Amino acid sequence: MRKLGILFVLGLVAVVSAVPTPAQSAVPVTLIKAGRLLDPRTGNILAPAAVLIEDNKIKEVGPPSQVRPAAPAGVKIIDLGSATLLPGLIDGHTHLFMDIVMPAEAERARHSNGGFVPGLLLAIVESPSKRVLLGARMAREDLESGITTVRNLGHSGIDGDTELRDAINAGRVPGPRILASGRKLDTRGETYVQNLNPALAEAILEQEFLFIDGADQARHAVRQNVFHNVDVIKVTAEENLTVPELGAAIEEAHRNHLKVAVHAVDKTSIQTAIESGADSIEHGDEVTHEQLKQMRDKGMFFDFTPTSYGDFFTKIFERTIAMSLELRPKRLESDERSRQRFDDLAQLLRSGAKFADESDERYDQQYNSLVQRVLKSGVKFAAGSDSSWFYPGKTRGETSVSRFPTLHEAGMQPLDVIRAITTNAAEMLGWQDRIGAIEPGKFADFVAVAGDPIADITELERVRFVMKNGEVVRNDFASH
Numbered sequence: 001m002r003k004l005g006i007l008f009v010l011g012l013v014a015v016v017s018a019v020p021t022p023a024q025s026a027v028p029v030t031l032i033k034a035g036r037l038l039d040p041r042t043g044n045i046l047a048p049a050a051v052l053i054e055d056n057k058i059k060e061v062g063p064p065s066q067v068r069p070a071a072p073a074g075v076k077i078i079d080l081g082s083a084t085l086l087p088g089l090i091d092g093h094t095h096l097f098m099d100i101v102m103p104a105e106a107e108r109a110r111h112s113n114g115g116f117v118p119g120l121l122l123a124i125v126e127s128p129s130k131r132v133l134l135g136a137r138m139a140r141e142d143l144e145s146g147i148t149t150v151r152n153l154g155h156s157g158i159d160g161d162t163e164l165r166d167a168i169n170a171g172r173v174p175g176p177r178i179l180a181s182g183r184k185l186d187t188r189g190e191t192y193v194q195n196l197n198p199a200l201a202e203a204i205l206e207q208e209f210l211f212i213d214g215a216d217q218a219r220h221a222v223r224q225n226v227f228h229n230v231d232v233i234k235v236t237a238e239e240n241l242t243v244p245e246l247g248a249a250i251e252e253a254h255r256n257h258l259k260v261a262v263h264a265v266d267k268t269s270i271q272t273a274i275e276s277g278a279d280s281i282e283h284g285d286e287v288t289h290e291q292l293k294q295m296r297d298k299g300m301f302f303d304f305t306p307t308s309y310g311d312f313f314t315k316i317f318e319r320t321i322a323m324s325l326e327l328r329p330k331r332l333e334s335d336e337r338s339r340q341r342f343d344d345l346a347q348l349l350r351s352g353a354k355f356a357d358e359s360d361e362r363y364d365q366q367y368n369s370l371v372q373r374v375l376k377s378g379v380k381f382a383a384g385s386d387s388s389w390f391y392p393g394k395t396r397g398e399t400s401v402s403r404f405p406t407l408h409e410a411g412m413q414p415l416d417v418i419r420a421i422t423t424n425a426a427e428m429l430g431w432q433d434r435i436g437a438i439e440p441g442k443f444a445d446f447v448a449v450a451g452d453p454i455a456d457i458t459e460l461e462r463v464r465f466v467m468k469n470g471e472v473v474r475n476d477f478a479s480h
């Protein structure tokens with residue numbers, strides 16, 4: 001009873017202090033001025049541009065001569081000079097709760113039963129609390145690099161991503177808007193699961209997955225995630241997942257107004273995802289011409305994840321495990337060719353040259369062809385970084401954003417790259433009414449770059465101004 005009394009008094013204090021005094025404006029109003037504003041939908045440039053923000057939403061967009069008079073007296077003005085303003089970036093596929101360091105052979109052997117299972121396991125067996133703190137850091141770093149919304153698709157423990165989302169929304173920690181998937185739905189026959197060390201498997205699986213074992217179990221798995229208040233359902237489809245099982249999961253998700261993102265790489269899994277009515281196909285490496293046509297007709301999204309494009313993994317391995325002699329993986333010493341490769345690598349690194357592996361080049365060629373096929377098909381597309389690796393020398397945000405210009409290297413026009421991580425991504429998430437464009441009614445989420453991102457898409461890697469929800473996260477223009 002005493003506690004209740006105290007709560008009541010606190011409640012009264014809160015109500016009294018929330019009443020604004022006459023001198024205060026009820027809602028903060030901000031005017032942003034920039035040399036240029038890019039509308040990703042049309043490719044049009046507004047120059048010069050102004051955006052009026054009331055509280056956390058966009059009120060008006062137009063030339064400064066038109067917008068300025070609409071602003072109330074005492075409006076806060078942010079002048080970005082000649083910068084180009086864009087909508088905040090959206091990472092359609094990420095893993096905030098993993099920051100994998102390639103483990104040494106001995107460590108890998110301890111956690112796996114034979115197959116190659118990368119450091120995912122190390123991230124997983126750590127304490128859930130430690131992992132959430134990691135997630136909070138990754139979220140902040142993504143935001144500082146201009147990613148104002150992410151779709152987090154698994155590997156975050158039972159409720160890590162839903163809790164981080166709520167903490168960010170409540171203003172307790174900084175970070176992007178998060179669409180949280182909770183645990184991934186998977187089959188026990190999936191390679192990753194099969195490769196776990198049986199001694200650790202149950203503990204790991206409980207944190208990471210909800211199993212699909214028949215249609216009823218699939219529905220149950222979706223409901224378990226719904227209990228944790230997820231925003232999206234993630235399913236990993238491999239060849240052993242059936243259409244009735246995936247179909248049941250999708251039906252249950254849609255009944256709960258949730259979209260379903262399906263990880264599918266090989267042709268069979270992609271077909272299962274298409275026939276089951278997935279909302280987006282993640283990765284999709286082996287998608288065929290015929291499958292792309294089916295996806296287009298059904299309005300499904302293709303979500304590009306150019307994570308390993310270029311020399312991404314080579315760089316990671318060089319800078320972490322491969323260069324550390326005491327941790328040098330046995331894999332590299334096990335045969336003559338590997339030993340040679342390691343020595344070449346070490347020499348190249350010492351000379352400062354760029355190392356290119358044959359397999360990297362082969363992968364890149366396949367990816368170039370994938371990008372061309374998807375673009376030609378007219379299927380809707382977006383992109384995600386699929387970030388989960390620790391990249392030495394870069395923050396998580398820098399690592400994530402560095403993946404997007406690789407789509408241009410693979411043949412995508414800069415405007416389409418920007419669409420893939422703004423307007424298109426917003427539609428894939430089902431949030432096209434809230435984010436992804438700079439127009440009245442949308443959340444005030446922006447980034448600004450010094451140059452022209454259409455002329456040089458790598459400008460995205462040098463974001464100098466970030467605003468999320470009407471609040472400035474970063475403004476490097478302010479110091480000059």
Ligand SMILES: [Zn+2]
Nearest residue numbers: 093095153386
């Ligand atoms: Zn992923």
